[in-house]
Amino acid sequence: MIFKILLIVLLLAVAAPFLIKFIKHKSLYPFMPFKYNFKRRRVTFAKTLKLLDERKAKMIIETGTSRLGLQNTKGDGAATIVFGKWAQQNNAKMHSVDISEDSVNGAQNEVNIQGLNDTVTVHLNDSLEFLRTFEEPVDFLYLDSYDYSKTDTEIQVKSQEHHLKEFQLIENKLHDNSIVLIDDCGLPGGGKGKTVVEYMQKKDWKVLIDAYQILLVKN
Numbered sequence: 001m002i003f004k005i006l007l008i009v010l011l012l013a014v015a016a017p018f019l020i021k022f023i024k025h026k027s028l029y030p031f032m033p034f035k036y037n038f039k040r041r042r043v044t045f046a047k048t049l050k051l052l053d054e055r056k057a058k059m060i061i062e063t064g065t066s067r068l069g070l071q072n073t074k075g076d077g078a079a080t081i082v083f084g085k086w087a088q089q090n091n092a093k094m095h096s097v098d099i100s101e102d103s104v105n106g107a108q109n110e111v112n113i114q115g116l117n118d119t120v121t122v123h124l125n126d127s128l129e130f131l132r133t134f135e136e137p138v139d140f141l142y143l144d145s146y147d148y149s150k151t152d153t154e155i156q157v158k159s160q161e162h163h164l165k166e167f168q169l170i171e172n173k174l175h176d177n178s179i180v181l182i183d184d185c186g187l188p189g190g191g192k193g194k195t196v197v198e199y200m201q202k203k204d205w206k207v208l209i210d211a212y213q214i215l216l217v218k219n
């Protein structure tokens with residue numbers, strides 16, 4: 001009897017790290033291969049993908065591109081590839097804009113690898129310039145540019161103001177069925193979304209999920 005109990009304890013001790021790793025692994029399978037861990041963004045990415053399906057989105061804009069392609073699903077999110085893949089499967093288009101040549105090259109490389117060139121256009125530009133001149137209706141807006149700092153309050157405010165300006169520049173291209181997702185919100189100081197979400201809530205937008213990312217739709 002003692003031997004059996006010891007054996008079970010031993011097996012549990014050996015299996016525990018694997019079980020914990022499995023539970024912590026937040027994949028978007030079957031939409032994305034199981035190996036990619038979307039961690040704290042899984043819940044909002046999954047809901048956004050569902051909304052994109054339901055609302056039959058045709059135009060997606062992302063500010064701040066997937067500079068490391070699919071290599072950093074945990075850290076950055078790899079949204080260019082996730083939503084680009086959705087767009088390709090659903091006959092939609094995606095524009096991703098970034099101010100850094102390195103980031104654009106990194107994202108473009110993965111777009112090429114994934115065969116998304118017919119669907120995803122990666123633009124080298126300041127997001128504010130890009131949004132100012134964008135002419136078409138936008139069904140899904142993903143704000144994730146100006147890098148946030150957990151400690152530097154000056155950078156925090158600049159990032160928050162930048163994301164507010166982005167929204168204001170494209171606001172009139174959004175409509176009653178549009179979806180807005182803002183990254184890096186669950187951070188000290190309120191994250192990238194603090195100021196823009198306050199603004200949006202005064203303008204009839206409703207928060208659907210308030211987590212690491214904030215997901216909003218029209219009331």
Ligand SMILES: C[S@@+](CC[C@H](N)C(=O)[O-])C[C@H]1O[C@@H](n2cnc3c(N)ncnc32)[C@H](O)[C@@H]1O
Pocket residue numbers: 062063064065066067068076077078079080097098099100103125126127128144145146147
């Ligand atoms: C966190 S990364 C974006 C991650 C990406 N959305 C993803 O899901 O993998 C932030 C990016 O924003 C870009 N960025 C910073 N300021 C910007 C601006 N004013 N206009 C456009 N992009 C900007 C940076 O160059 C960087 O590549």
